[in-house]
Amino acid sequence: MLSGNEKKIINFINYLPFLVFICLLLLIFLIYLHNISTYQKDVNNLKKTFIKQNKEIINSEVNRVYKYIVHEKSNxxxxxxxxxxxxxxxxxxxxxxxxxxxxxxxxxxxxxxxxxxxxxxxxxxxxxxxxxxxxxxxxxxxxxxxxxxxxxxxxxxxxxxxxxxxxxxxxxxxxxxxxxxxxxxxxxxxxxxxxxxxxxxxxxxxxxxxxxxxxxxxxxxxKLKNKILSYISSLRYSEYGYVFIIDYEGNYLAHIKKNYLGLNRINLVDKNGVEITKETIKTAKNGDGYIQYMGTIKPEPNIASPKTTYTKGFQDWNWAVSSGFYHYELTKKLKLKELELYNKNKKELISLLSISIIFLIVFTLLSLYISRLLKKEFSRYKSEVFKYIENNREKDNLLAQQSKMAAMGEMLQNISHQWRQPLSLISTISTGIKVNKELGLFDEKTLIESMTRINDSTKYLSQTIEDFRDFSNPNKKQIEFDLKKTIKKAISLQEVQFKEEDINLISYLDKIKVFGYENELIQVLLNIINNCKDEFKRSNLEERIIIIELIKKNKKANILIKDNAGGIDESIINRVFEPYFTTKDKSQGTGIGLYMSREIIVKHLEGSISVKNEEFTFNKKEYKGARFKISLDLKN
CATH class of the missing domain: 3.30.450.20 (PAS domain)
Incomplete structure (x- = not known):
């Protein structure tokens, strides 16, 4: 019997060819629109490129002739x-x-x-x-x-x-x-x-x-002018390019058309009212520049066309040295581009439609075959998947229990260290009371003070037991808790060993509340801190530092734990969260602590955990070590 989701998958496969066909039709339409958009961009780029390139050409040619005139004049x-x-x-x-x-x-x-x-x-x-x-x-x-x-x-x-x-x-x-x-x-x-x-x-x-x-x-x-003008009149560049010269009175001195030479065209006006010769002279007198007007006649194919002219004034002889280009060539190129787009769209549409129809037929037959095959395979896989899930669940529970027991072992060892001082204090006070009584030095004030100190030590022992009881409580219940207090609680469980092993633990903690499993987070913190402590034992450093930071950033609570133990070997740093991977002796580690830490953070607390090596400065000294980062979402 197929489940509802499995039936949906089979139906999806059956209808998939038609969905793909519709998508292909949509794709064809999008390609058409894209080609139109590309055409418009190409047209704009073509216009810009055509104008820019031709402006550069006429500018170059005019300046080349201008430099020739200057050279001839100077010599x-x-x-x-x-x-x-x-x-x-x-x-x-x-x-x-x-x-x-x-x-x-x-x-x-x-x-x-x-x-x-x-x-x-x-x-x-x-x-x-x-x-x-x-x-x-x-x-x-x-x-x-x-x-x-x-x-x-x-x-x-x-x-x-x-x-x-x-x-x-x-x-x-x-x-x-x-x-x-x-x-x-x-x-x-x-x-x-x-x-x-x-x-x-x-x-x-x-x-x-x-x-x-x-x-x-x-x-x-x-004589020199006549020689220069004769030479310029004979100059050609590209197919129709030429340089012409008029003086500031409007007389044509050099031109491709011989019948223009000596002709005064000071009153030449195009059909849009632009006074061509006067604008050319004005621009030349001001130095140089571009002017645009409707060309009277383009040499070939003898039609009126917009024209852009660059002119530069040679003030010593009152000459306007000019050259221009007609926009007719751009019109021809745009027509070719439009024809190219039409042919391209036609070819692509025919190709895609043919492919779509063939695909629809083939994919329909294929989907029918696949759907029948999947019905058989779903039943077989279903039982195997359930069996695999059950095995994994037992494995994860076992690993979690092992990790929890290891953490509890560490905590019991810490508790034994923490109890030594208050128990010793209680023993010393009670013995002192007895001696004072025997010597007759006993008084009520001393008794009250001694009993107060014994009571304080008893409270400390009771709080230690309470912290351990909270941690070992098997009931998993999500609660809202203060991360700052939780981190301090984890630190307090290791505080005595830090002092005995000369580890300086520094914390910078903001007040942030989150919702989740507090005990499981403490287990993760203890695992990471214990790893730092173990690295110090292996590194034999004189100065040992662990820094814990709690900061709020981008709607996340970030817990940063770093040490100065030198860091993790880069060749294995990416494997530290794998199950049973450890760099310690078998007698010292099982390799499940960091694996379970990741499982807790990712699956139970819906956060993330990562590690990298980092160089940092503390008290004006440079250090290097591993930095663990735990990120938890801040939910409303």
Missing amino acids: SEERLKESVKNRVNEVHSIITANYNKYKDIETKEQITQRIKDILRNYRYNNKQGYFFINNFDGLNVLHSLNPSLEGTNISNLKDKRGNFTFLDSIKTLKNKNSSFTTVYWGKENDLDNDYKKINYNKVFKPYNWFIGTGEYVVDFEK
């Missing part, structure tokens, strides 16, 4: 100097060659005229570059641009800023064959303003001349 004067130096060296070589060729067959005047004829029409930079020759006495020998200066003394010639250009050249050439000088002159189309010009002069020793030429910095920078 422009050095290149200018190198250019004019090469021009002068070239002409100096021509003059030297002519001098060496004709010095022995022509006069100085003839050679001078020959040199002037050669250099007068020797021009460069679209005929803007020219040469001059001066002697060290201040006389101009040649001036290709202004022949009227030839033959005149230019010692006191000043530039636009009042610098003596000839005298400055003489100073720089002192003890040198060549030098650079900086002068400031007006230009052909702007004589009122001064423009910086760098000259290079080189000495021609045979005639005590110096030959020179120069170039305006602004003209050189103009």
